[in-house]
Amino acid sequence: xxxxxxxxxxxxxxxxxxxxxxxxxxxxxxxxxxxxxxxxxxxxxxxxxxxxxxxxxxxxxxxxxxxxxxxxxxxxxxxxxxxxxxxxxxxxxxxxxxxxxxxxxxxxxxxxxxxxxxxxxxxxxxxxxxxxxxxxxxxxxxxxxxxxxxxxxxxxxxxxxxxxxxxxxxxxxxxxxxxxxxxxxxxxxxxxxxxxxxxxxxxxxxxxxxxxxxxxxxxxxxxxxxxxxxxxxxxxxxxxxxxxxxxxxxxxxxxxxxxxxxxxxxxxxxxxxxxxxxxxxxxxxxxxxxxxxxxxxxxxxxxxxxxxxxxxxxxxxxxxxxxxxxxxxxxxxxxxxxxxxxxxxxxxxxxxxxxxx
Numbered sequence: 001x002x003x004x005x006x007x008x009x010x011x012x013x014x015x016x017x018x019x020x021x022x023x024x025x026x027x028x029x030x031x032x033x034x035x036x037x038x039x040x041x042x043x044x045x046x047x048x049x050x051x052x053x054x055x056x057x058x059x060x061x062x063x064x065x066x067x068x069x070x071x072x073x074x075x076x077x078x079x080x081x082x083x084x085x086x087x088x089x090x091x092x093x094x095x096x097x098x099x100x101x102x103x104x105x106x107x108x109x110x111x112x113x114x115x116x117x118x119x120x121x122x123x124x125x126x127x128x129x130x131x132x133x134x135x136x137x138x139x140x141x142x143x144x145x146x147x148x149x150x151x152x153x154x155x156x157x158x159x160x161x162x163x164x165x166x167x168x169x170x171x172x173x174x175x176x177x178x179x180x181x182x183x184x185x186x187x188x189x190x191x192x193x194x195x196x197x198x199x200x201x202x203x204x205x206x207x208x209x210x211x212x213x214x215x216x217x218x219x220x221x222x223x224x225x226x227x228x229x230x231x232x233x234x235x236x237x238x239x240x241x242x243x244x245x246x247x248x249x250x251x252x253x254x255x256x257x258x259x260x261x262x263x264x265x266x267x268x269x270x271x272x273x274x275x276x277x278x279x280x281x282x283x284x285x286x287x288x289x290x291x292x293x294x295x296x297x298x299x300x301x302x303x304x305x306x307x308x309x310x311x312x313x314x315x316x317x318x319x320x321x322x323x324x325x326x327x328x329x330x331x332x333x334x335x336x337x338x339x340x341x342x343x344x345x346x347x348x349x350x351x352x353x354x355x356x357x
Contacts, residue, residue, distance in 0.1 A: 006219065011090065014330075017050060018169070022130070034068070051082075056098075056153050058072065060107065063176070065105075070156040094166055096171050099177035099178070116189055116194065118139060119185065119188060120134065121175060150207060157214055165219065169221075175232060205251070205254055216257075222258035224260040225260065226263065240274070241271050261282050283309070297319040302314045
């Protein structure tokens with residue numbers, strides 16, 4: 001069933017979730033191989049693909065070696081082939097904009113890392129993302145630098161729209177910069193960006209307002225939200241349902257076209273004090289379209305999420321990698337493939353055994 005999100009109409013309610021692939025050139029350009037990678041999902045029936053996180057500026061935003069970017073006009077132009085391939089297959093494509101902040105593992109532009117406070121992220125760098133050891137201690141951002149980061153997101157969003165992306169998604173999940181500001185233990189600022197939950201949400205709100213004002217009349221604008229982080233998968237919001245009401249209520253009032261929740265299991269209760277899922281909390285308090293991600297391998301489970309109204313769209317990561325034709329198989333009543341995808345889950349969109357035809 002078609003669904004309209006912002007100004008874009010999708011052929012159905014199943015999308016490919018953003019997945020880090022770090023297969024760009026060393027200078028952050030997308031390749032023809034990446035174009036084939038994304039278009040293949042659309043040929044398999046997915047109505048929308050959301051790119052992996054693209055870094056928006058040539059300062060501190062890059063998180064991984066060979067991560068693609070939208071920081072320059074040259075990088076943006078490299079995405080024209082990708083956008084054309086997806087549109088040619090009659091799908092839609094949204095660019096996810098990501099600032100790694102203190103969780104950066106590799107940046108060709110800067111040797112240091114930055115964050116809301118000089119606090120080392122928990123956990124260790126991921127070897128399959130070409131990192132090793134503990135994270136570095138980030139330098140606390142100044143107010144002027146925060147303003148420049150906001151400008152970088154706006155410039156990247158405009159570049160995305162100019163090359164034909166149907167929308168942009170702000171990466172506010174998984175421990176990257178926007179989430180670092182939201183998280184109590186990584187944000188120990190004493191100014192108006194720190195302290196209360198509303199203050200810790202300030203950067204997210206400002207970015208929503210900035211990007212909506214810049215491109216919201218031309219493209220769909222959303223934000224991805226999670227509790228878990230790349231380096232801290234056990235993290236949960238301290239205020240549980242009360243925090244969810246604040247987070248989703250505040251973000252919903254910005255006028256975002258959608259919120260994209262991601263949890264290990266999209267159908268599981270998000271908190272101990274309520275049986276509701278994170279997507280349900282988002283739907284209840286935001287008043288906007290909700291995309292749900294996490295553990296939706298089985299088509300019947302995905303259908304139940306959509307039929308119940310928990311979410312308006314489901315997004316698939318590992319299941320989409322395991323079966324590029326997941327949507328066609330589900331629609332035709334065929335069993336979807338659940339083949340092991342260990343090799344495909346390495347963050348390389350151009351490895352030799354990917355199905356591109």
